Amino acid sequence: MFTPNYHDGVIQHLINDIDEADFDVTRGGQVEIIGWLYQYYNTEPHDYAVNITGGAVTKNEIPAATQLFTTDWVVRYMVDNSLGKYWLERHPNSDLKSNLDYLLPGEIQIVDSSENLEDMRFIDNAMGSGHILVYAFDVFMKMYAEQGYSSRDAALSIVQNNLYGLEIDKRAYQLAYFALMMKARQYNRRALQPEKVKLNVHVFEDTDTVSPEFLDALSGEYADDIKQIIELFNNARELGSIIKFDKTFNWTKLRENVEDIHTDALDIFGMNQSKKIVLEVLTIAEIMSTKYDVAVTNPPYLNKFDPDMKKYVKKNYADYSGDLFSVFIFNNINLVKIGGYAGYMTPFVWMFIKTYEKLRNYLVANKEISSLIQMEYSAFEEATVPINTFVFKNVPNDGNGTYIKLSAFKGGMNVQRDKVLEAIANPDIDYLYRTNQANFKKIPGSPIAYWATKKVFKSFERSTLDEHFKGKEGLGTGNNRVFLKYWFELILPNEGWYPYQKGGAYRKWYGNNNYYVDWRNDGRNMKAMPKSNIRNLPFQYSIGITWSAISSGKPSFRYTQTKYFFDSKGPMMFHVHEESYFFAIGYLNSKVTEYFLTFLSPTLDYRLGQIQKLPFIDEEVVSRIELQRILTLVSQTLDTSKKEWNQYEESIDFYKHPLLTHIADDNLSIWYYSVVLTNLGAKNVPIFRLWGVK
Incomplete structure (x- = not known):
């Protein structure tokens, strides 16, 4: 705690240095401030966790190590090109398109659907402080307005029917809950009444504290299923949204079974607390096993697994186990319905390196890359890895994807944002590409080489x-x-x-x-x-x-x-x-x-x-004359490079400094030969005796 001073220090800077608009709830700036503040106060534990030398990140360190606030324009790109595009495909005459500033150029395939707006589900299963969900709320509000809903009714329906969120970090969950409640309260003053609204955002809890007496009290047809769920969630605060279900469950029956367990007032065995935990876990498990229209997230980036995490990931996601983010890529595209969208922001290494080759092969063969933005190598300063953001559609590939390559534009995320907006305004710009992902399979390892030309793809039809x-x-x-x-x-x-x-x-x-x-x-x-x-x-x-x-x-x-x-x-x-x-x-x-x-x-x-x-x-394919010309040029270049390398003392074949090249040997001082060049390890060095020294 500190003594406030309104004329100097923190409060003075808050008042003078931050634009008032950033605090305006009608503009959304407050959500970014919540996220950035949370990340700021996580800086120390984050730096400690990610800089562990050679060791695994432990369970308690995962939130700090993986919590990165997602830049506003990236959130808008992901939601506009997933939720926004999903809506436009089903409502081709919608005015929503004019409000989607980051919708990339591309074909909108019309889908005949009678899906009710209240039944559309959007999830962020690594939601952090809720930035993605808050922007999705704004997009849903525009959809509801088009359908004739009042803003009061729309706000309550969105937070109760459309938006879902999961998180392993309790503090981040609380901030996300707060942000969504404030959005609902913006349109409906009764939103803060507990009996009025219940949000579908949750934080994972371990079930290792469920008492043995509670487990013994479970009986009937669904007792084994409940025990199986409890066992799956023993380490839920570490595994979070990658917990895998091997079968389908009747969630209503499971919940009824737990509700029927009798607890008394004394509760000496902690039955009430165990019951509360299990009911919450069943709610989370049902959310995880539901199919969604859209899933958007900035997943955790982590490959320093502790033994428990490593064992679980290898067992359940062996082909995608290079990093937690690659598990989320696979998981989330299969979390959405056929025809649904999944949006991500991740390191871009999955596009190229061998560790993620099986993931690429799976995605290229079975899913559609709807759009992708590859950022400049060091644009996202908060992460120690180069970043991309992209959207998949859960259908087999049936057309060209839209790709933006920002590698040439240095200067941080604001520069990247401006270049994306330029490409949207002018699709003929030279760093926007339209290509069919089937071409990627022509290159060994299936790299996401969207900027390669037809000649390049043809080159790989030859030998390697x-x-x-x-x-x-x-x-x-x-x-x-x-x-x-x-x-x-x-x-x-x-x-x-x-x-x-x-x-x-x-x-x-x-x-x-x-x-x-x-x-x-x-x-x-x-x-x-x-x-x-x-x-x-x-x-x-x-x-x-x-x-x-x-x-x-x-x-x-x-x-x-x-x-x-x-x-x-x-x-x-x-x-x-x-x-x-x-x-x-x-x-x-x-x-x-x-x-x-x-x-x-x-x-x-x-x-x-x-x-x-x-x-x-x-070389046998090349004509003899052309080959001889190539070999002559290479030979000359090698000789030049070798001579240049040998001009410096770090070369074992060093003989004479280049500044002395044009001075005759007999004019070089005995000092130069005896002191500068005399080195028992060097070759071709004339050895002279110093005065009186043998």
Whole structure:
């Protein structure tokens, strides 16, 4: 607590620095303020949880680690293109379209439906502080107005019939409940009367506190079903909306069975509390097992599972277990009815990397990507990962999706928003794409390569790089500080120490030859390390093409030309002919490969699997004259790169600084040779005796 001062400090800043409109309930600004404040006060526990080194995020840390407030325009995009589009498909003459500012260009397929507005269900099953539900409320209000409802009746109907929300964090749930009640109260003054309205938003509770006496009191036809639900919810505050039901239940009968359990006034066995918990759990379970017209959420991003969570996810969602958000992607598109929509905001890695390949294959084959916005790599500062937002339709693919690529536009979420609005106003803009997702299956791994051209898709009908080169990941030493040394830390030659490729900084053609590895006694010491991983020994100490698997920029490939050991961060590719190496590295360092990798590996993570999927034509296909021209250019480039690398002292082949290149050797001072160049590890260095020193 602090003593308020209205002329200086927090209150003064609140009054002077925040626009009054942000507090105006008719404009919705207050919802963002609630969300941002909640996230602000979660900053410390959030930073602690996400920065745990090598450890799992525990059950109590999950809310702090995964609670991210969803930017307003992203909420509007997701709801406009799911709930809004769902309504327009069934009401083609609706004026709602003029109020959907973030509805992307695309065909509206008319659906013949007699569904009652009061029966439409919208859920956010990781609702946080309720931002998505609050905006959905506003869209529903416009629908109800079109149908002739009064605003008073519409507000109560929306919160009681249309909106559903689930959350594992009690504080976030309370804020969401508060925000929705305030929205209802805005239109109906009686909304705050408990007997008038009951919201369908809930927080998960564990059932491990249900007393044994209560379980013993369960009897009859539905007792086993109730016990099964109670067991499923034992760890509900951790699992939340990913709890999976293996059968259908008669929820009315289950609830009646629990209601019939007798409790007395003394309640020494905690029967009343157990009964209350179980009835709430049955309500949540019924919400989870219901089908919805629309599901929209910003799911948790988490892959540091504790043992219980890891076991559950592997057992129930094995193909989608790379991260919690991928489980939600799969879960929610199957939570909606056929023809329904699911909207998300998640890291965009699911679109490309191998971890999520089974998820992509499932989605591309069975669902329709209605629209997608890929944001600039670091636009969403609140997350440590690049983000996208997208909407699926629960139907097999039957047309072109709409995609917006914002990768080129730096400057944060406001810049991203403005570019989206530009694309909506002008669909012919060059970063809006319309493509059929069936094309994605033409590329190995089915990346969501929506910006690829017909020529690109056709390129993948030919052979791929792995059909011509053997790619291998190398050693995991178990302790690089022990087994790796810079060449200048050793007296060379040193028996048992070998040149080593470890990736390194961006550099094409030749270089990054800085390390030696300890392989004395055939690596006996390394093999004894608990965390070592000795891979592909037959390929170690060979000539090949290497690159940096992890990069802070564009890919860069190098030809070793001499024999090297290598590790997983500097994988290598091998062939039997030197000509093939020259041809391949010319291709790999070209703009063509750089372009292909924008959708095979856009996350700056150039793993072996992604590189080997590159389309490739063998040099035998190229005319002899053209091949000779390519090989000559590559050879000249390699020589130039090698000479440039050797101009600096960090190269083992360093001879003379470039500034001294044009000075005759006999004019160079004895000081230069004896002090600057005398290095027992370097080659080709003339050794002079200093005065009086042998």
